Amino acid sequence: MKTMKKYDKLVKNALGRIVPTEINGKEAVEYLGIGKYKPTGRKYAPPIVSCADYPADGNKTLPTLKEALIRAGLKDGMTISTHHHFRNGDLIAEQIFDIAHELGVKDLMWFPSASFECHSPLVKYLEDGTIHHIEGSMNGSLGRFTSDGKMTGLGVLRSHGGRYQAVQDGDVHIDIAVIAAPTADAFGNATGDRGPAACGLLGFALADSQYADKVVVVTDNIVPFPCIPWQIHGNNVDYVVVMDKIGIPEKIVSGTTEITKSPDRLLLAEMSAQFCDEAGIIHDGFSFQAGAGGTALSIGVYFADILRERGMKARFARGGSNKYLVNMLEEGLTEYILDGQTFDLEGVRSMRENPNHINTSPFTSYNYHGKGNFASMVDVAILGATEVDVNFNANVVTHSDGVLLHGIGGWQNCLFSKCTILPIPLFRDRIPVVIDEVTTICGPGELIDVIVTERGIAINPLRTDLIEKMKNSTLPIKTIQELKAEAEAICGVPEKIAFEDEIVAVVKWVDGTVIDSVRKIKK
Amino acid sequence: MEINKIVSIGNKGKGVRSDCFVSLEIIETGGIHIELVSKVKVLYGRSIVKLLEEILSFFEIKHAKVGFEDSGALPFLIAARMEAAIKLLVKTDKNFLLPMLPQNNYQTTKERNRYSRLYLPGNTSSLMINAGIHKPDGIILDLEDAVAPDKKYEASFVVRNALRNLDFYGCERMVRINQVPRGLDDLDFIVPHNVNLILIPKCEKAEEIHLVNKKIEEISARYTLYNSIWLMPIIESALGVMHAMEIATAANNVVAMAIGLEDYTADLGAKRTAEATESFFARSTIVNACRAAGIQAIDSVFSDVADMEGLKQNVLKSKALGFDGMGCIHPRQIKVVHESFTPDAVEITKAKKIVKAFMEAQEKGLGVVSLGTKMIDAPVVKRAEKTIEVAVSLGIISKNWRDEDNEKI
Numbered sequence: 001m002k003t004m005k006k007y008d009k010l011v012k013n014a015l016g017r018i019v020p021t022e023i024n025g026k027e028a029v030e031y032l033g034i035g036k037y038k039p040t041g042r043k044y045a046p047p048i049v050s051c052a053d054y055p056a057d058g059n060k061t062l063p064t065l066k067e068a069l070i071r072a073g074l075k076d077g078m079t080i081s082t083h084h085h086f087r088n089g090d091l092i093a094e095q096i097f098d099i100a101h102e103l104g105v106k107d108l109m110w111f112p113s114a115s116f117e118c119h120s121p122l123v124k125y126l127e128d129g130t131i132h133h134i135e136g137s138m139n140g141s142l143g144r145f146t147s148d149g150k151m152t153g154l155g156v157l158r159s160h161g162g163r164y165q166a167v168q169d170g171d172v173h174i175d176i177a178v179i180a181a182p183t184a185d186a187f188g189n190a191t192g193d194r195g196p197a198a199c200g201l202l203g204f205a206l207a208d209s210q211y212a213d214k215v216v217v218v219t220d221n222i223v224p225f226p227c228i229p230w231q232i233h234g235n236n237v238d239y240v241v242v243m244d245k246i247g248i249p250e251k252i253v254s255g256t257t258e259i260t261k262s263p264d265r266l267l268l269a270e271m272s273a274q275f276c277d278e279a280g281i282i283h284d285g286f287s288f289q290a291g292a293g294g295t296a297l298s299i300g301v302y303f304a305d306i307l308r309e310r311g312m313k314a315r316f317a318r319g320g321s322n323k324y325l326v327n328m329l330e331e332g333l334t335e336y337i338l339d340g341q342t343f344d345l346e347g348v349r350s351m352r353e354n355p356n357h358i359n360t361s362p363f364t365s366y367n368y369h370g371k372g373n374f375a376s377m378v379d380v381a382i383l384g385a386t387e388v389d390v391n392f393n394a395n396v397v398t399h400s401d402g403v404l405l406h407g408i409g410g411w412q413n414c415l416f417s418k419c420t421i422l423p424i425p426l427f428r429d430r431i432p433v434v435i436d437e438v439t440t441i442c443g444p445g446e447l448i449d450v451i452v453t454e455r456g457i458a459i460n461p462l463r464t465d466l467i468e469k470m471k472n473s474t475l476p477i478k479t480i481q482e483l484k485a486e487a488e489a490i491c492g493v494p495e496k497i498a499f500e501d502e503i504v505a506v507v508k509w510v511d512g513t514v515i516d517s518v519r520k521i522k523k
Numbered sequence: 524m525e526i527n528k529i530v531s532i533g534n535k536g537k538g539v540r541s542d543c544f545v546s547l548e549i550i551e552t553g554g555i556h557i558e559l560v561s562k563v564k565v566l567y568g569r570s571i572v573k574l575l576e577e578i579l580s581f582f583e584i585k586h587a588k589v590g591f592e593d594s595g596a597l598p599f600l601i602a603a604r605m606e607a608a609i610k611l612l613v614k615t616d617k618n619f620l621l622p623m624l625p626q627n628n629y630q631t632t633k634e635r636n637r638y639s640r641l642y643l644p645g646n647t648s649s650l651m652i653n654a655g656i657h658k659p660d661g662i663i664l665d666l667e668d669a670v671a672p673d674k675k676y677e678a679s680f681v682v683r684n685a686l687r688n689l690d691f692y693g694c695e696r697m698v699r700i701n702q703v704p705r706g707l708d709d710l711d712f713i714v715p716h717n718v719n720l721i722l723i724p725k726c727e728k729a730e731e732i733h734l735v736n737k738k739i740e741e742i743s744a745r746y747t748l749y750n751s752i753w754l755m756p757i758i759e760s761a762l763g764v765m766h767a768m769e770i771a772t773a774a775n776n777v778v779a780m781a782i783g784l785e786d787y788t789a790d791l792g793a794k795r796t797a798e799a800t801e802s803f804f805a806r807s808t809i810v811n812a813c814r815a816a817g818i819q820a821i822d823s824v825f826s827d828v829a830d831m832e833g834l835k836q837n838v839l840k841s842k843a844l845g846f847d848g849m850g851c852i853h854p855r856q857i858k859v860v861h862e863s864f865t866p867d868a869v870e871i872t873k874a875k876k877i878v879k880a881f882m883e884a885q886e887k888g889l890g891v892v893s894l895g896t897k898m899i900d901a902p903v904v905k906r907a908e909k910t911i912e913v914a915v916s917l918g919i920i921s922k923n924w925r926d927e928d929n930e931k932i
Binding site: 263264266267400401402428429430431432454455490491492494495497498 | 540541562563564565566567568569570594595596597598649652653656657690853854855
C-alpha cells in the first residue's frame with residue numbers, strides 16, 4: 001500500500017475543477033452534474049454467516065477491546081470505522097489505534113463519520129504509519145496535518161449521505177466497525193437514547209452495522225437482553241465489549257446549546273425568518289431543517305414565534321434536535337421531529353419519551369442512491385458556509401487560508417431542500433465571505449437559493465419565483481455581485497491564496513463523484 | 524523624534540477581534556523592519572505592510588522596527604493605531620487620513636427623530652463595524668466613560684478614522700467627548716471629520732456649551748467647514764439639574780438634552796432603583812426644560828441588556844414622562860426602544876380620528892371640533908397631528924393615509 005500513488009489521472013469535472021479519477025489506488029468518477037451519474041449493478045453485501053458460529057445464549061461479550069479487534073482479524077491495510085455520536089467526547093477511536101499501534105499493525109484506513117478536536121492525538125499514528133489515511137472528515141489538527149501534505153494517502157471527504165452511499169455501493173469496504181453504544185445487551189442490540197453516555201441516536205453507524213465484515217459494539221452500560229429500543233440490531237453484531245467509560249458526557253451533549261447572543265447573528269436570523277415569511281415558505285404543515293449553530297437555532301425560535309402567532313404548525317422539523325426544537329414539539333408547533341443528531345440532554349430525553357421524536361439515519365434522510373430520501377421534501381433548509389462565490393457555489397471544508405478545517409456533515413444532502421438559505425456574515429474579522437470563487441466547491445450554486453448577509457440578501461437568479469415574490473419586500477435584496485463588491489469595499493480586495501500543485505484530499509459529491517480537490521498549502 | 528524608545532498602541536490577546544497591536548521603535552539606521560503576525564496574512568499581508576510603510580513614509584520615518592499583531596483590523600483602524608504610535612515619538616501637525624467615504628458627507632436636521640442612540644466604546648472597533656446595520660437613529664462613538672483612562676489617547680484616533688471611513692448607513696454620527704475642559708481637546712479629532720452631533724457629558728453650566736461652540740467655530744474657520752454640528756448636553760449632577768433651563772437654551776445648536784442617571788443618583792447620594800423615584804424630579808425637570816426650550820428630551824440608558832421586558836417597561840415609563848428618546852448600550856435594545864417610543868396602533872387610530880374630525884370641522888367652517896359627544900381642545904389636535912407625523916415618518920402609515928382610509932370605507 002505504501003508504494004501506491006495517492007492519486008492519478010486528473011480530469012476537469014462539470015464545474016471546471018481539476019480532480020483525480022484514481023484515488024488511493026481505486027477508480028473514481030468526476031462530478032458530472034446534479035443527478036447525472038447513475039451507477040448500475042447491485043449493492044454491496046457483507047459475507048454470509050451462520051448462527052452456528054455464534055453463541056446460542058446470545059452472549060457475545062469479550063473482556064477487552066483488544067481481544068475483540070484481534071478476534072475480528074485486525075491486520076495491515078484494513079479499514080476501521082467509528083462514529084461521531086459522542087462528538088468531542090469520544091474515548092474509543094483513540095483506543096482502537098493505540099491497540100493497533102501496540103500490535104504493530106500498519107497502513108489502516110480510518111473511516112469515521114466525522115472527526116473532532118478530541119481526535120488530534122491520532123496525528124501521531126498518521127505520522128508513524130499506523131494510519132495510512134482518513135476518509136470521513138479532517139477537522140482541526142487533522143485538517144492542518146492533511147493540508148500540510150503529510151498524510152500518506154489521499155484524504156476523502158464525504159457528506160453523511162455520501163458515507164452511506166459509499167458503504168452501500170461498495171466504494172468503501174469496512175473490515176471492522178466499532179460502534180460505541182451508550183446502552184447495549186450482550187447480544188449486541190444497542191441504543192443511544194439512555195445510559196451515562198446517552199447521545200440520542202446511533203444512526204451514523206447503521207450502514208456500518210449492515211455492511212461491515214465484523215461489527216464490535218462497545219458499551220459502558222450493559223443491560224439484560226433485550227436492549228430496547230434496538231437502534232442497532234444485535235443480529236449484525238459479532239462482539240460486545242464492556243468498558244468503564246466510553247465517552248465524556250459533558251462533551252457529548254453540552255446541555256448548553258443556546259441561541260446566539262451576538263446581535264449581528266440575531267439580525268441574520270431575523271432577516272432569514274422574515275425572508276421565509278415574505279416568500280410564503282412558512283405555512284400550515286410546512287417543514288424545515290434546523291441547524292445547530294447559533295444563527296440557525298435562532299431562526300427556529302423565530303419560526304416558532306410566527307407559527308404561534310398565526311395558530312399554525314409545522315408538519316415536521318428536521319434536526320439536529322435541541323431544547324428549542326423539543327419545546328416546539330411539546331408546545332404543538334411541530335408534529336414531528338425527524339432527528340439526525342441530538343445536541344443536548346433535552347433532545348435525548350424527548351427522543352426517549354416522545355414517540356413523535358423520531359431517530360433517523362443517513363439512509364432515510366440523505367442516501368442519494370436510494371429510492372428517494374426526505375431531504376428533498378423539506379420546505380426550507382438553513383445552513384452555514386465558510387465561503388460563497390458569485391456563482392452561489394459554497395465551501396464548508398476549507399478555511400479562508402486554504403486549510404482543511406471542517407467536515408461536510410449533512411450539508412451537501414440538505415441542499416436538496418425546496419429552498420436552501422445560507423445566513424452568513426458578509427465578512428468575518430476582515431475575511432470576506434462572499435467572494436469571486438470559493439477555495440473548495442462543496443455544493444454547486446444551482447442548489448443554493450438564497451444568501452442572507454447583514455448588509456443584503458441575494459437570491460439565486462435561477463429562482464425567478466423567489467425574486468418575483470420578494471419584489472416589493474422591505475428587506476435589502478441585492479445581487480450577489482453587489483454583495484461581493486460591498487465586502488471588498490470594506491475589507492479590501494483579498495490576495496489569491498497560494499497552493500502547491502499537489503492534491504491532499506478530495507471532496508465527494510452525494511453520488512460518490514469527485515466535486516473538488518483540496519491542495520497542499522504553500523509554506 | 525525620539526530614538527530607541529519602544530512604544531505600543533492597540534489591543535491583542537485572547538478574545539480581541541478586528542483589532543491590532545503595534546509596537547514601534549525609531550532607530551538611527553537600517554531602514555524599516557516590519558514583523559507582521561496576522562490572522563489574515565494570506566489574504567491581506569501585502570496590503571497591510573504597504574499601508575504601514577506608507578504611513579511611516581508620510582511621517583518621514585526612514586528607520587524603524589515595527590511589530591504588528593493583527594486580528595483582522597480594517598484599514599481605518601490599522602492607520603489609527605500606527606499614527607497614534609508614531610505621534611508618541613514624533614512631534615508633528617500632520618494627520619494621516621484615508622480618503623473620506625463619499626457617503627459619510629451627510630448632515631442631519633435639528634428636528635430628526637432621536638429615539639435611539641447606540642453607545643460604542645471609542646477604542647473597540649469590532650463593535651463599530653456593524654453598528655449601523657442595526658439601524659439606531661444615532662451611533663455614539665464614546666471617548667468618555669466607555670474608554671479606560673490609559674486608552675483615551677489612542678481612542679481619539681480610532682474615533683476620527685471611524686467618522687471618516689466607516690459607513691454607519693445614515694445614522695446620525697455622534698461623539699461623546701470628555702467632560703469640558705478636557706473634552707475641548709477631543710474636538711480637533713472630530714469637528715473636521717463631519718461629526719453630526721456632539722454629546723457633552725456631566726454638563727453643569729451654559730458656559731461649557733459656549734466653550735465647546737467657541738472651539739467648534741475656531742476649527743470650522745481653520746478648515747473652512749460649513750456643516751452644522753448639533754449639541755446634546757448630558758445632565759449628570761444635582762447642579763446640572765438646577766441649571767437645566769440655562770443649559771437647554773445656551774445656544775441655537777443645542778438640539779436635545781439628556782440625563783445620565785448613574786452619576787446623577789451617585790451625586791444625590793441615593794440608590795438607583797427600578798422604580799426610579801429618586802430621579803423623578805430630575806427627569807421631570809429635564810423634560811420640562813427641554814419643552815420650554817423647544818428641544819428634545821432624552822432619557823438615560825437601561826443597563827440590563829438581557830432583560831428586554833424590563834427595558835420595555837422602562838421605555839414606556841420614560842415616554843409617559845415626556846421623553847423623546849433613550850440611550851442604548853446593546854444593539855438588541857434598539858428595536859424595543861423604537862417600538863415603545865413610536866406610536867402604537869391604538870394611539871394611531873385615535874390620532875387619525877381626531878385629525879379627521881379637525882379637518883372636517885375646518886372644511887365645514889366650524890370653530891369647535893368634536894368627536895362623538897366629546898369636545899376636542901386645540902392641544903389635543905396638535906398632539907394627534909404630531910403622532911400622525913411620526914407614524915408617517917417611520918413608514919407605519921402612508922402619507923396619504925386619509926385617502927387610503929376613505930378608499931377602504
